[in-house]
Amino acid sequence: MAIETQPERAHGAGGSAPGARRQRPWWMRPAIHTAIAGAVIGYLIGHLLGNFLAASNVATEYPNLALSDSSDWPIVLGYAFGVVGWVAGLGVFNDLIRQMLGRPVPVATEEEEAANGGIAKYFRFTLDHKVVGIQYLIGMIIYFCTAGLFAMAIRSELLSPTQHLFSSSAYVEIVGEHGTMMMMLMSSVILGPFGNYLVPLMIGSKRVAFPRLEALSFWLTPAAFLILLSGLMLGGFPFGWTGYAPLSIQATLGADSYAMSFGLMGVSVILAGFNIIVTVICYRAPGMRWSRVPMFVWAMVSTSFLMVLAAPVLIGGMYMMITDRTAQTAFFVDTLGGSSYLYQNLFWFFGHPEVYILALPGFGVVSELLPVFTRKPLFGYKTAAAGMIGVTLLSFFVWQHHLFDSGINPDMRPVFMLTTELISIPTGFIYLVAMGTLWKAKIRLTVPMLFALGMYFNFLIGGISGVFLSDVPADTTEHGSFFVMAHFHYTIMGGLIFAFMAACYYWLPKMMGIKLNQRLGKIHFWTMFIFFNSTFLPLFAIGMDGQPRRVFEYARNLETLNDWVSISSFLLGGSILIFVINFVWSTVIARVREVGNPWNSRGLEWQVSSPPPPGNFAHVPVVLSGPYEYGTPGAPPVADLNPPTGVVSAAYAGADTARAEA
Amino acid sequence: MSLPARVSLLVVAFLAVVAIGAFVVLHYFLGGPAVVDYSAGVTPDSGATVHVVMQEDPQNTVSTHPDWVSYFIQNPRTKAWEHTTLFKVPAGSRIDMTIYGFDGCTPLRNPVWGQITGTIGDVEYVNGKPYHVINSWSSCNVGHTFSIPGINLNVPMATPGLIQSNKPGLCPTSPCQPGDPKAVPYRVMTFSFNTPHATGQYFWQCRVPCGGGFVTGFGGPMSTIGFMTGNMDVVS
Amino acid sequence: MAAEAPAQPPAAAGEPNHGLRIFIPWLVLSVAADLIIWIAWRPHLPPGTMSSAGANQQFDIAIMAVLAAPVMILVLTYFAYALIVWRQKPGDEEDGPPIHGNTRIQATWIVVSSVIVLFLAVFGTVELFTAQGSGGGEGASAVFTSGVSKPLQVQVIGQQWKFTYRYPQYGGFETTDLVLPTNTWVEFHVTSIDVIHSFWAYQLGVKADANPGVDNIAYTKIYHTGSITVRCAELCGLWHGAMFDYGRAVSPAAFQSWAQATEVHLAAVTKVLPPYSLTYDPTQVAQMGKGMVANGLTGGAGLYYPPTDPAQP
DSSP: OOOOOOOOOOTTOOOSOTTOSOOOOGGGSOSHHHHHHHHHHHHHHHHHHHHHHHHHHHTTTOHHHHHHTOOHHHHHHHHHHHHHHHHHHTTTTHHHHHHHTTOOOOOOOHHHHHHSOTTGGGGSOOSOHHHHHHHHHHHHHHHHHHHHHHHHHHHHHTTOSSSOSSOHHHHHHHHHHHHHHHHHHGGGTTIIIIIHHHHHHHHTOSSOSOHHHHHHHHHHHHHHHHHHHHGGGGTOOTTTTTTOTTHHHHSOTHHHHHHHHHHHHHHHHHHHHHHHHHHHHHOOOTTOOGGGSOHHHHHHHHHHHHHHHHHHHHHHHHHHHHHHHHSOOOSSOGGGTOOHHHHHHHHHHHHHHHHHHHHHHHHHHHHHHHHHHHTSOOTTHHHHHHHHHHHHHHGGGOGGGGGTTTTOOTTHHHHHHHHHHHHHHHHHHHHHHHHHHHTTOOBOOOHHHHHHHHHHHHHHHHHHHHHHHHSHHHHHHHTTBHHHHHHHIIIIIIIIIHHHHHHHHHHHHHHHSBOOOHHHHHHHHHHHHHHHHHHHHHHHHHHHTTOBTTOSOOOGGGHHHHHHHHHHHHHHHHHHHHHHHHHHIIIIIIOOBOOSOTTOOOOGGGGSOSSOOTTSSSSOOEEOSOTTOTTOTTOOOSEESSOOTTHHHHHHTTOHHHHHHO | OOHHHHHHHHHHHHHHHHHHHHHIIIIIISOOOOEEEOOTTOOTTSOOEEEEEEEEESOOSSSSOTTSOEEEEEOTTTOOEESOOEEEEETTOEEEEEEEEOOOOOOOSSGGGGBOBSSGGGOEEETTEEESBOOTTTSSOEEEEEEEGGGTEEEEEEOSOOOOTTSOOOOOSSSOOOOOTTTSOOEEEEEEEEOOSSOEEEEEEOOSOOOTTSGGGOSGGGGSBTTTEEEEEEEO | OOOOOOOOSOOOTTOOOHHHHHHHHHHHHHHHHHHIIIIIIGGGOTTOSSBHHHHHHHHHHHHHHHHHHHHHHHHHHHHHHHHHHSBOOTTOOOOOOOOOOOHHHHHHHHHHHHHHHHHHHHHHHHHHHHTGGGGBOOOSSOSSOOOSSSOEEEEEEEETTEEEEEEGGGTTEEESOOEEETTSEEEEEEEESSSOEEEEEGGGTEEEEEOBTOOEEEEEEBOSOEEEEEEEOSOOSTTGGGOEEEEEEEOHHHHHHHHHHHHHHTHHHHHHSOOOOSSOOTTOOTTOOHHHHHHOOOSTTOOSSOTTSOSOO
16 A cells, blocks of 8 residues: 655664654554455456456457356456455555665564554554464454354254255355365464464564564465355355365356465465474574474474475465366366366375364474473473474375375375375374373363363374274275264364364463463363264264265264254354353453463463563573473573573574583 | 443444344345245145146346346246246145246257156157157257256256257247247247155256356356256145 | 383382273273174174175274274373372472483384384285275276176266266166176276266265266175165265265176166167267267257357367366
């Protein structure tokens, strides 16, 4: 949007009195309202351009566009330009343009950022990773609850095999929206809020490497969310979150919203991951050796590598889908020389690392929490880290297990069965580490610990059912049935979302200086745990009894089971509602202040105030020991927050001796 | 912000979310074309006969997709043509179906659907002439089908015949009115079938790839309720 | 993922042997669970023993369940024991013992889990061999074949939104009725003429995706007569949820008479069909009548794609 014509300031000089700089009124500074305006203008420009392109070409080159009476060009270009407008409206390009024009880029000092008070900064494109973390947290809760409401609708339809609440087109749209919204947006459900907020604090850094990329990665998520939802206005998409061609090429306009939103989320995920990797590699404080890096950070780095390496393939696949739909390329249409297998392989080459993007952060959270609430060091630190790395590497070699019955080269089936079985070894390390940490521990059953234990329970079921799926003969009956649904809901919802809840209850005092109500938290845990299991455990049986996925008519003898599952799912929705009520009540109404270290954790992030000051640490700390040294007699504190002058600069100058002493 | 301000903001936000959710559900999920009721006043499971009348058009000129081919169903009481594909019939009854075919030809992807099945006598009458199989590849003679997979019913819809330059074109506005076939050409298909005793929703579809511009011809109108596919509700 | 019970260095005086107190319940529960699984549950495991593929899958699932049960019971027993015995007492602010790791335990865990996993991989591969692919679609060049020279060939054509079946050995007639003989190897050739579907014959333990332009082969041998539920197992558009029907397995004699009678009954339709082929391209129609080609198609969508489009991606 408009270039700010502020009085020019010295580059990063700092030291000016807080509040001295003249601020424009809030509605003239770029924020969400200018973003919306930009998006609308961008959409209109793109839409007009698309109409022009379609009309000018239609008579000569694409006559079937006239026949189809619905051109994808205006929708696709509208979304593309709309996203550019959204991003421009946020002021993302402002600093770039200033630099290109040779003008100084104003940099707010930490004091000014702190004075920049109140709630308005959460609606802006900010460079403070802590603000981005909170933005992500609120966003992720909204996305999760919206997708969860779609799930309630699915289960309402499945109450009866013959009486239909929704038309079949509404039902298939709802299924697609639920699946895509969850799989696409929950990729960042832990890395976004907690990764972005905590990783610098955990490694002793005052900032992230690429704050602009990080903030942009957040702001692309509401754009992706809204584009996906707007698909409902276009008639939705009838192919679920996997988007198999040629059905996705055949589908009407709603498919464009699927492809654009998923591709956009892919971009967001690449930016977020890239930022985390560089931050952790380059911004660790002196003394923060790799052997002292918290397990949560290991998980974030592993997840980030998966994001950066797998998401480009997704973007490529979505791009090909869009060109197939608009420019009549023939990547995926077999009668024109393409292949439906090409899409399946591209999608699952991304799709399998994607599910580990969803699983690894959960592992990181529970491994991080367990030492705090058992008061013991993490058992087998190196094994845990090796497990994360092993999962990351192996996850690129297993994707064809989604295609065992698709008619792939049959020699590949035993190969991928082997690799899929092998990946359960590093996944199992999480349990080895957990069990070792629990040995002779002093277990405190706080709310975060309850959720972490719930995660271990659920993921056990989910993981073992994955072994059943990896066996090719057994997979013949299980593939494409509710068995698969139960498996991935146990691993993703039972694993990741339980970990998310644990992370919320554990780190909200740190992030917002507010404690969530613990009694409501326990009610939330028990209701969520019980109803989650009662919802998803019968699905294994329903699948093995012959009910395929994404159907609205099923065998009558399965009606009782389906009804049990549906009622449980409504109660599960109720428990999530309890969480939302707890969250909103505690953060907006009750606001019980919690400063300091309520969990008595040795984590470096807990050694500063809650919430942390701008700039995280007054001085870059020197790390003296690992975060898990509970019960170790004579263990030094985790870090020296006020290192004597000279230590830090010596460390940065590459003095190995200083580092060795630290 | 003071406590009352925060509380009222919360209440407003909550109500807004509920309103948006209700709107999405009511408008996008529960909305749809009307259901034409052929079961009113008929006793189910008594072997009564119900006469259902439909037509298929080369376009529909009454919806937001005017170029999409579409079926219309005639309301039994008002005799008006409604732009819908949803209708209700009584269980255990005989349906005498009349369909006016106004649209031109497209060859079947699988010519097995040129065979008439599921009707009484496995026969359909096109302008009074009986047929058991129609070969949609031999000449321009099949435009659509009316098929109810759940009761294995499949009836091809004949076209108004080859259109040559000196003959009139297809019906230009919808719903078409069966009148002088020399002015606006059409064929009349009649067939009968029995509805099952089990109530339920039986979907019906067209099997000719008439979704113009969509891959395999099965997108667009073929995959949208209210155009070339719909539901037959068997009620008691 | 199993591990032997952690054998710790000699415990402090008065400290119970936690390892043993976990091991014994684990052993008892595992043996009980495995016996229940193998004896009581196994005969009822899906998908049932109506066919060779189904029986093979039932066996596989039973073996995996017998291996999985002790693993799960180990983790659950251990966690339960820990939560009961090692809860922090109220008022106790002490930390736990500083155990960073135990190389022997970790090595044992890794070795045992690797052994189990590798066993399962080998087991699964062997089962694929012995069950002729166990009913899964193997693509056009199947590796695990029936082994008999003349299996009954049944082509399954997936289309939106119904499966049809062609019997090439009986003149290539096409029917919506799936009838199969018992005691005969059946070779399914699954293909699609539009989008991706998946032929899932539940009681036969057969699932093969129907990809357009691809011949996907799956094998099974049916043991008993009975009803077969066929469902589409890959989302194929609006009416995927309603894309199912019921077939039946009958005695070989009954099948013969049915097939021959149907071949005669459907002769008029079979003349109209394209010749039997492993895949079909419905946009290339050799039998298209001259009138169609000359005057063009007049329907709502004469063209699948206009001829000016590039045919090569």
